[in-house]
Amino acid sequence: MTRERTAGLLLITPLGLVLLLAFVAPVLLMLPTSLHGYVPGRGITPGWTLENYTALFTDSYYHEVLARTLGLGLGVTVLCLLLGYPLAFVLARLRGAAAAWVTILVVFPLLLNVVVRSFGWISLLANRGLINNALVQFGLIETPLRMMFNLTGVMVGLTHIFLPFMVLMLVAALRALPRDAEAAAAALGAGPVKTFFLVTLPLTAPGMFAGSVLVFVLSISALVTPRLLGGPTYRVMSTVIYDQFLGTLEWPAGAALAFVLTVIALLIVAVAGLVTRRWTLAR
Amino acid sequence: MNEGRIPTVLLLAGAVILLFLLVPVVVVVLAAFSNTEYLAVPPQGFTLRWFAQVLQDETYLASIRFSLVLAVTATALAAVIALPACYALHQRWLPGAETIAGLLMSPLIFPAVVVGVALLQYAAMVGLRGSFPFLVLVHAAIVSPYIVRTVLGSLAGFDPALEDAARVLGTTRAGAFALVVLPSIRPGLIAGLVFAFITSFDEFTVTVFLLPPGQATLPVTMFTAIEQGVDPSVAAVSTLMIVVTGLLLLLSERLSGASRPI
Numbered sequence: 052m053t054r055e056r057t058a059g060l061l062l063i064t065p066l067g068l069v070l071l072l073a074f075v076a077p078v079l080l081m082l083p084t085s086l087h088g089y090v091p092g093r094g095i096t097p098g099w100t101l102e103n104y105t106a107l108f109t110d111s112y113y114h115e116v117l118a119r120t121l122g123l124g125l126g127v128t129v130l131c132l133l134l135g136y137p138l139a140f141v142l143a144r145l146r147g148a149a150a151a152w153v154t155i156l157v158v159f160p161l162l163l164n165v166v167v168r169s170f171g172w173i174s175l176l177a178n179r180g181l182i183n184n185a186l187v188q189f190g191l192i193e194t195p196l197r198m199m200f201n202l203t204g205v206m207v208g209l210t211h212i213f214l215p216f217m218v219l220m221l222v223a224a225l226r227a228l229p230r231d232a233e234a235a236a237a238a239l240g241a242g243p244v245k246t247f248f249l250v251t252l253p254l255t256a257p258g259m260f261a262g263s264v265l266v267f268v269l270s271i272s273a274l275v276t277p278r279l280l281g282g283p284t285y286r287v288m289s290t291v292i293y294d295q296f297l298g299t300l301e302w303p304a305g306a307a308l309a310f311v312l313t314v315i316a317l318l319i320v321a322v323a324g325l326v327t328r329r330w331t332l333a334r
Numbered sequence: 335m336n337e338g339r340i341p342t343v344l345l346l347a348g349a350v351i352l353l354f355l356l357v358p359v360v361v362v363v364l365a366a367f368s369n370t371e372y373l374a375v376p377p378q379g380f381t382l383r384w385f386a387q388v389l390q391d392e393t394y395l396a397s398i399r400f401s402l403v404l405a406v407t408a409t410a411l412a413a414v415i416a417l418p419a420c421y422a423l424h425q426r427w428l429p430g431a432e433t434i435a436g437l438l439m440s441p442l443i444f445p446a447v448v449v450g451v452a453l454l455q456y457a458a459m460v461g462l463r464g465s466f467p468f469l470v471l472v473h474a475a476i477v478s479p480y481i482v483r484t485v486l487g488s489l490a491g492f493d494p495a496l497e498d499a500a501r502v503l504g505t506t507r508a509g510a511f512a513l514v515v516l517p518s519i520r521p522g523l524i525a526g527l528v529f530a531f532i533t534s535f536d537e538f539t540v541t542v543f544l545l546p547p548g549q550a551t552l553p554v555t556m557f558t559a560i561e562q563g564v565d566p567s568v569a570a571v572s573t574l575m576i577v578v579t580g581l582l583l584l585l586s587e588r589l590s591g592a593s594r595p596i
Contacts, residue, residue, distance in 0.1 A: 059427030062418035066438065066478060069415060073475035074441050074449060077456035081448075084455060134351050141348035144340050153352065155583065160355050162529075162579050164536040166553045167572040170560055171358025174365060174373045177564070181361060181375050214355060243341070272445030274539045279560060289447040289539075296451045296543065306455070309448040316445050 078313065085306035095303060103307035113308075120287040121315075123205060124271040130210040131217040131266045132259060139221030154222075161215040169279040172208045173199065176280070200282035208276040213269055217262040224258020225251075257330055264323040268316045288312050359576060366569040373566060384570035394571060397555040404466075404551065405534040408473030412530055413523075415474065416481040421511065424489040435486060439479045446539035449476075454543040464546040472544060476537060477530035484529070488522030489515075521589055528586040532579065 085103050088096040107113045142153050160168065175181050176198040183195035198204055232254060236246040274289040281290065288308060295305030361375050369379030388394050419438065423431045441449075453472060454463070462468040492515065500510040516523075538553045545554065552571070559568050 055425070055427040056429075059422040059425070062422035063428065063434070065415040066419040066482075069471060069475050070438065070441060070478070073453070073472050074444060077452035078444065078448065080456055080459070081452045134354065137344055137347040138351040141340055141344055155587070156352055156356065159580065159583060160359060162532055162583055163359065164538075164553055164556075164572075164575055164579070166538060166556045166560070167362065167575055168358055170556070170564070170568060170572055171362045173560065173564055174361055174375075174569070175358060179372070181373065211355065211358065214351075268443075268445075272447055274447045274450075275557065279557070289445070292447055292451055293542075296454060302455065305451060309445075309451050312445050313448045317443065320443055 081306040081309060084303055085310055087303045089301045089303045091299075091301075094300075103304045104311075106304070107307065107311060116286055116288055116291055117311075120271050120289075123202070123209070123277075123287060124267045126202075126206050127209045127213060127270040128263045128267045130206065131214050132263060134210065135214055135217035135221055135262065136259075139218045139225055142218065143222050143225035157215050157218050160211070165212060165273075165275045166279070168212060169208055169276045172204070172211065172280060176204050176207065199280055200285050202285075204280040205277050205285065205287070208280040209270050209273060212273070212276055213266045216269070217266055220258050220262035220265065221255065224255040224261075227258075228254055257327065260323070261327065264319060268319055272312060272316060362569050362572045363576060365566055366573040368566055371565065373564060373569060384566045385574070387567050388570045388574070391567075393555060394552070397550045397552045400549055401535050401551040401553075404470060404473060405531050407470045408477060408534045409527055409530045411470060411474040412478045412481055413527060416478045417485065417523075420482055420485040420489060421515070423486065435482070438482050441475060442479050450540040450543040453540065457544060464544070466546055469541070469544050469546075472540060473534045473537065476540060477533045480529045480533060481523075481526040484522045484526030485519060488519035492518055524589045525586045528582055528589075532582060 084095070086099050086101065088098060088100050088102060090096055107117070138157070142150065142157070145153055173180065177183070178195040178197070178199070180199075182198070183192075186192045187195065198207075228251065232250050233246055236250045237243075241249065271287075272289055274293060277285075277287045278290050278293065281287065283294075286294075289312070292305050292309050292312070295301045295308070364375045364377050365373040366384055367380050367382070368374040368377035369381040369383075370377075422428060423435055428434060457463040457465065457468060496514050496518065497510050500514045501507070505513060535551075536553060537551075538557065541551055542554050542557075545551070550558070552575070556568060556571055
């Protein structure tokens with residue numbers, strides 16, 4: 052037993068060390084940075100302060116960014132649920148080659164580079180993009196619709212990025228349905244609509260919940276899509292962090308914001324884990 | 335879930351939603367062949383000049399090379415450190431194997447942008463800012479969960495009696511691993527490696543903070559190009575990436591057999 056334990060430790064140490072050095076240590080080392088001040092031109096000041104955190108609660112600019120980020124996450128999650136459920140429902144009922152092909156078509160965008168996918172939406176949504184050009188050409192509008200550098204653009208882009216995750220989670224939940232539950236409801240006289248709302252939907256609720264948590268957490272921490280489709284002016288937490296670290300060099304303020312984002316993400320994942328455990332125990 | 339007829343309304347809705355997923359991809363591919371200075375769909379005329387322009391552009395070529403070297407090295411390193419860990423976990427040599435497996439997946443929970451800025455500060459602190467080996471190490475850490483997941487999954491489906499048989503027949507533990515275990519988990523391992531490679535090649539959010547001065551990965555170069563303005567040459571690079579990603583997906587489907595979602 053002890054020999055095996057030694058072997059096990061030796062085998063797991065390299066990966067453990069890399070993860071510790073590349074994730075845990077750097078994130079923890081940001082905490083002290085976030086507790087320093089910053090003076091433009093002079094850099095990071097030596098004294099300790101909580102001003103970077105208090106600013107997040109008092110500064111109206113940060114209020115706007117925080118509210119926008121969380122609102123966007125919520126909107127994207129709801130959109131993914133609304134679009135993901137019908138597609139997952141169809142996919143879960145398909146058989147054979149059709150099922151395989153639809154699965155590939157859902158997974159394919161997931162594997163595609165985020166920059167490429169955001170670029171696709173830029174070419175569609177820009178002021179002189181394909182949608183506006185078509186609408187103007189057909190005389191439906193005079194001036195282009197503003198669909199980029201605002202909520203619409205970022206929401207559409209993020210929904211497109213995270214929809215496949217939701218679909219895959221929901222398909223798994225639908226396929227795991229007890230085989231006879233729907234048949235029993237139908238045999239007892241429930242129509243398809245009633246069966247769906249009273250049986251299928253409640254039984255897949257844990258899957259919907261897991262998918263929503265995943266999409267929400269990924270949405271609030273996305274960088275590329277909000278940056279490309281939101282531009283330099285329509286900012287969310289991650290793009291503000293990006294600018295503070297690579298642009299204005301206000302590292303302490305950026306570190307504080309990054310810490311808050313991490314805490315939000317980890318809290319949501321932890322609470323979701325607790326809820327899911329309660330759920331499974333209750334059954 | 336019961337089999338049966340799917341209502342037409344639902345089929346239509348499903349098709350429209352699938353279309354929403356695919357439209358930006360199709361648009362990019364079509365625009366890459368347009369003989370215009372701006373993006374046009376349907377393409378006006380037909381030309382390959384945007385592809386030619388990209389393949390002669392030293393900035394793009396250098397970043398493609400950079401991304402390839404980075405992704406291959408990081409995937410190899412991740413496999414070398416993840417395989418032993420998976421084997422130890424599978425053999426239950428350590429107490430709390432489930433918890434450890436969960437911890438090994440934890441890189442997926444941290445917001446990437448936070449990891450990026452944390453690593454930027456860390457690299458600046460220890461004097462590794464812009465170091466290529468450091469970037470490789472970070473990428474190996476980022477892609478390791480994908481390998482751990484597929485390999486642990488394959489090992490769970492592996493019959494331990496086969497390994498015992500090899501041991502009884504006189505092979506060493508390492509020999510049994512190389513000759514019996516590894517070949518039988520190969521499909522899952524290859525799928526994991528392909529996915530790890532794609533993830534490393536595509537990674538933007540952490541990478542952008544850690545690049546050596548004057549060098550960039552392909553996604554970062556494209557990002558910069560898009561921020562400066564959109565033209566069909568970006569569509570051409572995107573099309574190349576779409577084609578390669580599609581080929582890799584088909585390859586891993588072939589090699590891993592079943593069409594299971596990742």
